[in-house]
Amino acid sequence: xxxxxxxxxxxxxxxxxxxxxxxxxxxxxxxxxxxxxxxxxxxxxxxxxxxxxxxxxxxxxxxxxxxxxxxxxxxxxxxxxxxxxxxxxxxxxxxxxxxxxxxxxxxxxxxxxxxxxxxxxxxxxxxxxxxxxxxxxxxxxxxxxxxxxxxxxxxxxxxxxxxxxxxxxxxxxxxxxxxxxxxxxxxxxxxxxxxxxxxxxxxxxxxxxxxxxxxxxxxxxxxxxxxxxxxxxxxxxxxxxxxxxxxxxxxxxxxxxxxxxxxxxxxxxxxxxxxxxxxxxxxxxxxxxxxxxxxxxxxxxxxxxxxxxxxxxxxxxxxxxxxxxxxxxxxxxxxxxxxxxxxxxxxxxxxxxxxxxxxxxxxxxxxxxxxxxxxxxxxxxxxxxxxxxxxxxxxxxxxxxxxxxxxxxxxxxxxxxxxxxx
Ligand code: UD1
Numbered sequence: 001x002x003x004x005x006x007x008x009x010x011x012x013x014x015x016x017x018x019x020x021x022x023x024x025x026x027x028x029x030x031x032x033x034x035x036x037x038x039x040x041x042x043x044x045x046x047x048x049x050x051x052x053x054x055x056x057x058x059x060x061x062x063x064x065x066x067x068x069x070x071x072x073x074x075x076x077x078x079x080x081x082x083x084x085x086x087x088x089x090x091x092x093x094x095x096x097x098x099x100x101x102x103x104x105x106x107x108x109x110x111x112x113x114x115x116x117x118x119x120x121x122x123x124x125x126x127x128x129x130x131x132x133x134x135x136x137x138x139x140x141x142x143x144x145x146x147x148x149x150x151x152x153x154x155x156x157x158x159x160x161x162x163x164x165x166x167x168x169x170x171x172x173x174x175x176x177x178x179x180x181x182x183x184x185x186x187x188x189x190x191x192x193x194x195x196x197x198x199x200x201x202x203x204x205x206x207x208x209x210x211x212x213x214x215x216x217x218x219x220x221x222x223x224x225x226x227x228x229x230x231x232x233x234x235x236x237x238x239x240x241x242x243x244x245x246x247x248x249x250x251x252x253x254x255x256x257x258x259x260x261x262x263x264x265x266x267x268x269x270x271x272x273x274x275x276x277x278x279x280x281x282x283x284x285x286x287x288x289x290x291x292x293x294x295x296x297x298x299x300x301x302x303x304x305x306x307x308x309x310x311x312x313x314x315x316x317x318x319x320x321x322x323x324x325x326x327x328x329x330x331x332x333x334x335x336x337x338x339x340x341x342x343x344x345x346x347x348x349x350x351x352x353x354x355x356x357x358x359x360x361x362x363x364x365x366x367x368x369x370x371x372x373x374x375x376x377x378x379x380x381x382x383x384x385x386x387x388x389x390x391x392x393x394x395x396x397x398x399x400x401x402x403x404x405x406x407x408x409x410x411x412x413x414x415x416x417x418x419x420x421x422x
Contacts, residue, residue, distance in 0.1 A: 001393070001394060001395075001396065001421040001422075002395050002396075002418055002419060002420055002421045003391050003392060003393045003394075003395060003418075003419050003421060004380060004391070004392045004395050004398070004405075004406065004416060004417070004418055004419070005389060005390070005391050005416065005417050005418075005419055006365075006380055006383030006384060006386075006389070006390045006391075006392065006409075006414070006415065006416045007365070007383075007388070007389050007390075007415040007416075008248070008363075008365065008383065008384055008385055008386045008387055008388065008390075009248075009384075009413075009414065009415045010248065010249060010250075011245075011248060011249040011250030011413070012244055012245050012248050012249070012250035012251075012252055012384075012412040012413045012414055013245075013250045013251060013252065013412060013413055014252060014253075014411055014412040014413065015252070015253045015254075015255050015281075015411070015412070016241045016244075016252060016253075016254055016255065016408050016411060016412060017255040017256060017408070018233050018234055018237050018238045018241065018254055018255060018256040018257055018282070019043075019045040019046075019233075019234050019237055019403050020043035020044050020045045020071075020230070020231030020232065020233065020234060021045070021192075021193055021196070021231055021232050021233060021234035021235065021236075021237075022045050022047055022049055022050070022234060022236075022237075022400075022401050023095070023166070023191075023193045023234075023236070024192070024193040024196040024197065024231050024232045024234075025041065025044050025045060025050055025053075025073075025231045026049060026050070026053055026093075026095040026098065027095070027098055027170045027174075027193060027196075027197045028041055028196070028197060028200050028229065028231060029041070029050075029053045029054070029057060029064075029073065029075060030053070030057070030098045030099045030101075030102050030174065031102060031174060031197065031200060031201060031204065032057065032062055032064075032075035032076065032077045032102075033057070033060070033062065033077050033080065033099060033102035033103055033106055034077075034102045034105060034106055034174060034177060034178060034201075034204065034224045035077065035106075035204055035223065035224040035225055035226060036077065036078050036223075037076075037078075037224075037225045037226030038074060038075065038076040038226045039075045039076070039077075039200075039204070039226060039227055039228075039229070040072065040073070040074050040075070040226075040227070040228040040229070041072065041073040041075070041200075041228075041229055041230075041231055042071065042072050042228065042229070042230045042231070043071060043230045043231045044066075044070065044071055044072065044073045044231055045231070045234065045237075045403050046069070046070040046071065046403045046404075047399065047400060047401060047402075047403055048396070048399045048400050049093055049095065049400045049401065050070075050073075052089065052092050052093045052096070053093070053095065053096070054066075054073075055089055056085060056089045056090065056096050056099060057075065057077075057099070059082065059085070059086060059089060060077075060080055060081075060082050060083070060085065060099065060103070061077070061079050061080045061081040061082050062075060062076065062077045062080065063075070063076045063077075063078070063079075064076075077106075080103075080106065080107060083103055083107050083109050083110050083111060084111040084112075084145075085099050085100075085103075085110070085111065085112040085113055086113060087113035087144060087145070090112065090113040090114075090115050091113065091115065093115065093400075094115040094167070095115075095167070096112070096113075096115050097112060097114075097115045097125060097128060097167060097171065098167060098170055098171055098174075099112060100112045100128065100132070100146065100148060100171055101128070101132060101170070101171035101172060101173075101174040101175035102174045102175065104132060104137055104148050104149075104150055104154065104175055105150075105154055105174065105175040105176075105177065105178040105179065106178065108149060108150050108151055108153065109148065109149045109150070109151075110146075110148045110149075111145050111146070111147050111148070112145065112146050112148070113144055113145050113146075114141075114144055114145070114146065125146070125167075125168075127161055127162070127163065127165045127168035128165075128167060128168045128171045128172070129146070130159070130168075131159045131161070131168055131171065131172035131175075131185070132148060132154075132171065132172065132175055134157040134158075134159045135150070135154040135155060135156070135157055135159075135172070135175055135176060135179050135183065136150055136152070136153070136154050136155045136157075136179075137149065137150045137154065137175075138150070153178075153179070153180060154175055154176070154178065154179035154180070154220075155179055155180050155181055156176060156179045156180060156181030156182040156183040156218070156219075156220055157183055157184075158183075158184045158186065159172060159183065159184070159185050159186065160186040160187055161185065161186065161187045161188065161189075162187070163187075164187050164188060164189040164190065164214070164301045165189060166189040166191050166193065166194065166301075168189075169185060169188045169189040169194055169216070170189075170193075170194060170197055172185055173185065173188075173194070173197065173198065173201070173208065173211075173216060173218060174197075174201070176218040176220060177201055177204075177206040177207075177208070177218055177220065177221065177224060178220060178221065178222075178223070178224070179218075179220040180220050181219075181220055182217060182218070182219050182220070183217070183218045183220070184215060184216070184217050184218075185215070185216045185218075186214065186215055187214055188210075188211075188213075188214055188215065188216045189301060189302065190212055190213060190214060190301065190302050190303065191301070191302040192212075192232055192235060192260075192261055192302065193232065194211055194212065194216075195211045195212040195232075196229075196231065196232040197211075198211030198212075198216070199211075199229065200227060200229040201224070203227035203228075203229055204224040204225055204226070204227045205221055205223070205224045205225050206218065206221060206224060207219035207220075207221060232261075233256045233257070233258060233261060235258075235261035235262050235306070236306065236308040236309060236374070236401075237401075237402060238254055238256075238257050238258075238261060238262055238283075239262050239265050239306070239309045239312065240309070240312050240374075240377050240381070240402070241254055241408065242254060242257070242262070242265075242269070242276070242283065242285045243312050243313075243315070243316055243381055244381065244384060244409065244412065244414070245285050245286060245287065245412075246269065246272075246274050246285060246287050246292060246316060247315065247316055247319070247381050247382075247384050247385045248384040248385060248414065249287060250286075250412070250413070251284060251285065251286040252284070252285055252412050253279055253281065253282055253283070253284045253285075254282045254283045254284075254285065255281050255282045256281075256282050257282035257283035258282075258283070259276070259278060259283065263303055264300075264303055264304050264305045264306075265305060265306065265309055265313075268295050268297055268305060268313070269285075271293070271295045272292040272293050272294075272295045272316070272320065273287065273288045273289055273291075273292045273293050274286070274287050274288065274292060275287075275288055291319070291320065291321045291359075292316060292319075292320045292321070293320060293321050293322060294317060294320040294321060294322030294323055294324035294357070294359055295317075295320075295324055296324055296325045296326070296327075297310065297313055297317075297324070297325075297326045297327070298326075298327040298329060299326075299327065299328050299329050299330050300329060300330070301330070307328065307329075307330035307331055307334060308374050309374070310326060310328055310334065310374070311334070311337045311374045311375045311377070311378035312374065312377060312378045312381055313326065314326055314335075314337065314338065314341065314348070314355060314357060314378060315337075315341065315378040315379070315381040315382040315385075316381070317357040317359060318341055318344075318346040318347075318348070318357060318359065318360065318363055318382060318385075319359055319360060319361070319362065319363060319385050320357075320359040321359055322358075322359055323356060323357065323358045323359070324356070324357050324359075325354055325355070325356050325357075326354070326355045326357065327353055327354050328353050328354075328355075329353065332353065334372075335350045335355050336371040336372060336375055337371065337374075337375035337378050337379065338350050338355055340368040340369060340371070340375070340379055341363075341368075341378070341379070341382055343366045343367075343368055344363040344364055344365065344366045344368065344382055344383075344386055344390065345360055345362075345363045345364045345366075345386075346360065346363060346382070347359075347360055362385070362386070362387050363382055363385055363386035363387070364386055364387050364388060365383060365386040365387060365388035365389040365390040365391075366386075366390060366391075367390075367391045367393065368390060368391070368392055368393065369392075369393050369394055370392055370393065370394045370395055370397045370398065371394075371397070372397055373397045373398070373400050373401040374401075375397070376392060376394070376395060376397045376398045377398060377401075377402060377405070379392045380392055380398075380405070380409070380416070383416075384409075384414055391419075395418070406418050
């Protein structure tokens with residue numbers, strides 16, 4: 001298995017291009033199932049999770065081809081001849097569950113294995129099921145698979161989510177585009193990826209209002225048509241690379257970066273002593289002093305501080321001046337990076353959903369283990385600030401969510417290389 005070697009080597013300088021959002025693309029791709037006509041996505045990230053979704057859609061009978069070095073995805077669901085999303089593919093990635101709503105809406109039936117994905121909590125699907133049942137679907141769990149059917153088609157309804165789940169909002173929104181009548185999703189997730197999906201569905205002929213707010217209204221239509229849509233910038237990749245010059249020193253410009261995607265994160269950076277400025281091409285980031293100040297962070301649904309940047313923020317807080325408390329409110333088991341950071345000399349005390357981090361002057365390089373996608377990149381960031389060498393093992397998690405990670409970090413002067421495993 002490959003590993004990544006990072007050496008802490010001081011200030012970084014240059015530009016890093018930010019890719020299209022993995023999480024947006026994983027919701028946009030299943031939208032192809034809603035129409036017989038082709039869907040073209042541009043600015044798609046080149047990631048193993050995207051390959052997994054490609055494999056899943058192909059297993060259902062969709063045609064998916066990658067053009068221009070994988071950045072354009074041409075999808076067609078003219079011939080959907082299978083309605084079973086198999087465990088062997090679904091277990092690799094939780095976002096596979098996003099085929100459920102579209103398949104049900106288009107075919108009137110879907111059998112989808114319960115998903116796997118990052119080991120960061122129980123991540124049930126009750127909200128997806130509750131929403132689709134409200135639209136008239138009958139859903140049963142048998143042998144690890146959700147068997148869903150809507151023989152008489154789906155019917156619009158008012159659905160109130162008791163938590164603003166991203167995936168449930170996406171599944172219900174997609175299903176509701178072809179339902180009869182009006183659907184209102186109350187307490188809907190407001191993430192930029194939801195807005196991006198709604199924009200794409202609208203180009204396909206869907207009637208959707210309110211995406212980006214807590215109330216989304218969808219007026220069902222008889223059919224959707226083809227469209228071309230650029231995937232929104234990846235705000236998590238953006239936030240991750242924004243931390244590189246904050247941790248290692250220097251100044252880096254993030255090409256394609258947008259303040260509106262990372263508002264709560266930028267507020268915390270400002271409080272910690274970091275300047276973020278808008279440029280013509282994106283955002284420029286520079287630490288104000290030699291060391292950042294400790295700040296407290298609580299993860300929340302958008303527009304709050306994203307859970308997907310919590311591990312990276314913890315890596316920063318490990319060498320901040322003072323003590324910070326990071327509270328994780330989205331996932332119950334998302335501090336698995338803490339023991340690895342402790343191996344590098346960090347002072348972290350985890351109690352339930354809180355991690356108290358007391359900044360140390362310098363971390364020390366060590367062999368560490370990536371445990372999930374965002375944890376793995378937090379260890380690379382920590383390695384940039386550490387004395388000596390850090391080896392991050394199990395980097396297949398990284399390949400799921402960060403394209404060309406070594407090239408992007410080394411492009412701004414970081415000493416980082418991928419070591420081929422056996
Ligand atoms: C998406 C993102 C993921 C991010 C998360 C929260 C994708 C592909 N993934 O995941 O990177 O960390 O949003 O911003 O977009 N929950 C339930 N019942 C449900 C659904 C969710 O209890 O039916 C709980 C989950 O266990 C979790 C919380 O709600 O604790 C958030 O989940 P959700 O917003 O659904 O996240 P995902 O869509 O899985």
